[in-house]
Amino acid sequence: MKPLKTTTSGGGKAVEVRGLAKRFGETKALDGVDLEVSQGTVLGVLGPNGAGKTTLVRILSTLIRPDAGTARVAGHDVLTQPRQLRRVIGLTGQYASVDEKLSGRENLYMIGRLLDLSRKDARSRADELLERFSLTDAARRPAMNYSGGMRRRLDLAASMIGRPAVLYLDEPTTGLDPRTRNEVWEEVQRMVADGATVLLTTQYMEEAEQLADELTVIDRGRVIAEGRIDELKAKVGGRTLRITPGDRAELPRMLAALAQAGLDGITGATADEADGTVHVPVISDEQLTAIVALLGARGFSIAGIGTHLPSLDEVFLALTGQKAARSSEFEEVGA
Amino acid sequence: MTAKRSVPVEVGDGRPVGVSTVTAAHDGRIGLRANLRHIGALARRNLMRIKQDPESMFDVLLMPVIFTLLFVYVFGGAVAGNQHAYVNYVIPGLMAMMGMNIAMAVGSGINDDFKTGVMDRFRTMPIARSSVLIAKIVVEIGRMLVATTLLLVMGFVLGLTIETSVLHLLAAVGLGLVFGASLMWIFILLGLTVKTAQAVQGLGMLVLMPLQFGSSIFAKPTTMPGWLQAFTKVNPLSALADANRSLVNGGPVAHSALLTLAWAAGITLVTAPLAVAKFRDRT
Numbered sequence: 001m002k003p004l005k006t007t008t009s010g011g012g013k014a015v016e017v018r019g020l021a022k023r024f025g026e027t028k029a030l031d032g033v034d035l036e037v038s039q040g041t042v043l044g045v046l047g048p049n050g051a052g053k054t055t056l057v058r059i060l061s062t063l064i065r066p067d068a069g070t071a072r073v074a075g076h077d078v079l080t081q082p083r084q085l086r087r088v089i090g091l092t093g094q095y096a097s098v099d100e101k102l103s104g105r106e107n108l109y110m111i112g113r114l115l116d117l118s119r120k121d122a123r124s125r126a127d128e129l130l131e132r133f134s135l136t137d138a139a140r141r142p143a144m145n146y147s148g149g150m151r152r153r154l155d156l157a158a159s160m161i162g163r164p165a166v167l168y169l170d171e172p173t174t175g176l177d178p179r180t181r182n183e184v185w186e187e188v189q190r191m192v193a194d195g196a197t198v199l200l201t202t203q204y205m206e207e208a209e210q211l212a213d214e215l216t217v218i219d220r221g222r223v224i225a226e227g228r229i230d231e232l233k234a235k236v237g238g239r240t241l242r243i244t245p246g247d248r249a250e251l252p253r254m255l256a257a258l259a260q261a262g263l264d265g266i267t268g269a270t271a272d273e274a275d276g277t278v279h280v281p282v283i284s285d286e287q288l289t290a291i292v293a294l295l296g297a298r299g300f301s302i303a304g305i306g307t308h309l310p311s312l313d314e315v316f317l318a319l320t321g322q323k324a325a326r327s328s329e330f331e332e333v334g335a
Numbered sequence: 336m337t338a339k340r341s342v343p344v345e346v347g348d349g350r351p352v353g354v355s356t357v358t359a360a361h362d363g364r365i366g367l368r369a370n371l372r373h374i375g376a377l378a379r380r381n382l383m384r385i386k387q388d389p390e391s392m393f394d395v396l397l398m399p400v401i402f403t404l405l406f407v408y409v410f411g412g413a414v415a416g417n418q419h420a421y422v423n424y425v426i427p428g429l430m431a432m433m434g435m436n437i438a439m440a441v442g443s444g445i446n447d448d449f450k451t452g453v454m455d456r457f458r459t460m461p462i463a464r465s466s467v468l469i470a471k472i473v474v475e476i477g478r479m480l481v482a483t484t485l486l487l488v489m490g491f492v493l494g495l496t497i498e499t500s501v502l503h504l505l506a507a508v509g510l511g512l513v514f515g516a517s518l519m520w521i522f523i524l525l526g527l528t529v530k531t532a533q534a535v536q537g538l539g540m541l542v543l544m545p546l547q548f549g550s551s552i553f554a555k556p557t558t559m560p561g562w563l564q565a566f567t568k569v570n571p572l573s574a575l576a577d578a579n580r581s582l583v584n585g586g587p588v589a590h591s592a593l594l595t596l597a598w599a600a601g602i603t604l605v606t607a608p609l610a611v612a613k614f615r616d617r618t
Contacts, residue, residue, distance in 0.1 A: 061459045083364065086461040097452035099380060101387040106380075113376035114462050116369055142387055158456065 012039040014197040020069035029055040031221035042198040044212030052221040053201035057170045090159030094171040100144040115162045129157040149180030169200045236318035239282040246301030248276045365463045373462045377470030399486035426490040427579035428552035434515025439539040442522030443532040465611045507582040517599040520606040527613040552576045571598040
């Protein structure tokens with residue numbers, strides 16, 4: 001029987017969080033958080049260290065109990081139906097939650113058995129996921145000998161064994177090098193294409209932009225902004241094109257030339273004197289091409305050119321008018 | 336199952352989600368068969384960890400050899416006049432001591448084990464949380480059986496004789512395992528409570544030494560001062576050692592054996608739920 005594909009427009013809420021609060025001693029880790037994740041979509045939860053991201057994920061996976069508020073996952077309440085809830089979730093943390101001393105295959109087999117698969121099914125499911133996550137060659141080696149990326153992939157595979165309806169990815173690429181990070185992103189994108197609902201926490205705007213449909217920005221346990229990625233980008237500013245003229249004295253002339261040309265979005269162009277660059281908000285790829293063509297046609301010499309995404313700091317600056325708090329240590333509770 | 340449960344999120348190979356939910360009861364409780372399967376899978380994990388780290392078996396393999404040689408040859412002459420007479424006194428006692436030492440190792444092992452990330456995964460899975468602890472105990476009982484067997488082999492080499500029957504000997508082994516398992520709950524609770532494995536060792540030794548030596552394991556309490564005799568009388572290790580001795584050498588068993596079982600039941604009833612609660616709430 002071929003199951004029905006989850007339709008993206010189903011509108012059902014896979015995760016519903018209302019007024020969630022949790023304090024650890026004097027510190028309010030979560031201070032009344034509301035959020036929703038629609039079925040089959042990816043919600044990015046963006047925030048600095050100490051914002052409450054991990055606390056949120058730990059409550060949603062029944063590892064800790066909230067002090068106030070409600071949270072439902074696939075219709076199951078975290079407080080009153082934890083057993084049912086555990087059947088529909090998968091969790092991948094920033095620290096790989098696999099048994100280091102067991103081989104990749106043994107880890108996946110064990111989890112299959114704990115999810116009530118028969119021996120045969122547990123074996124074939126393990127092999128299937130090892131294959132999918134390119135771990136077949138390393139299947140018999142203990143996980144402690146895996147590279148960081150392999151471990152994270154094994155962790156993702158472990159979360160997928162029960163085909164969870166809702167997957168939590170808690171900072172899935174923190175501490176990974178760029179190449180490995182891309183591997184993890186590709187895997188997540190595949191899962192999403194296959195219909196998984198994902199709640200992703202991250203410190204990186206770039207990661208949220210790559211993976212998430214909607215974004216909730218939290219800081220010190222509170223939601224400070226939410227919406228579709230493009231809406232938020234409009235608010236905080238999206239990509240900027242940065243052009244460094246070959247001769248710094250050309251800066252005003254370059255800016256003037258761009259302004260005259262009357263291209264889309266060019267009105268936002270500014271010159272950064274200290275930096276010696278012209279900044280242009282990027283609206284579309286066509287606009288980028290047009291700008292480069294224009295500068296070339298006018299004979300400007302260009303020493304450097306590139307697009308730049310707002311960093312977490314810049315997002316916070318735009319949303320709150322203040323720098324992101326990075327000092328709190330309590331966020332990684334139990335980590 | 337609720338409607339949401341069966342949302343066919345399909346991942347990978349086109350089979351529907353929820354393979355694992357078929358056997359679940361409506362309220363998500365874990366049935367007995369599923370529970371046994373989970374304990375089996377987790378026990379297998381503990382065995383694989385031993386295989387990966389064979390040095391963790393050193394205690395079980397060396398302790399019986401060193402203990403028997405040490406106590407029989409160092410104390411034998413002094414306590415019982417000659418080594419041969421002491422073998423039949425001390426070996427049944429050492430069976431009791433073995434359980435205590437292995438139980439302590441469980442406490443320090445669990446402290447390290449439970450700091451690893453995989454415990455978070457277990458806690459987010461639809462399994463009874465007690466099964467993680469019970470699996471550990473099942474494997475440790477196996478280790479204890481290995482140690483006891485070695486101890487008896489050493490005993491026979493040094494001249495141990497069974498005055499009763501093999502069945503009596505097996506009963507002694509069984510009694511030791513039951514009591515040892517109850518001690519494991521204490522040390523699991525301790526291991527989940529204190530911060531480091533070293534602290535478990537330190538605290539464990541503090542409790543272990545007086546309990547082991549203030550008992551009838553090594554010497555007849557009648558040679559001890561009154562206050563110490565009083566302590567050995569209430570010491571459950573004395574009861575176990577006495578029961579084992581009677582089972583091996585003949586003599587009245589019922590009182591000491593029942594006392595041992597009562598202690599084991601009492602300890603388990605108090606500490607096992609506390610340990611499971613501790614495991615559940617540890618974040």
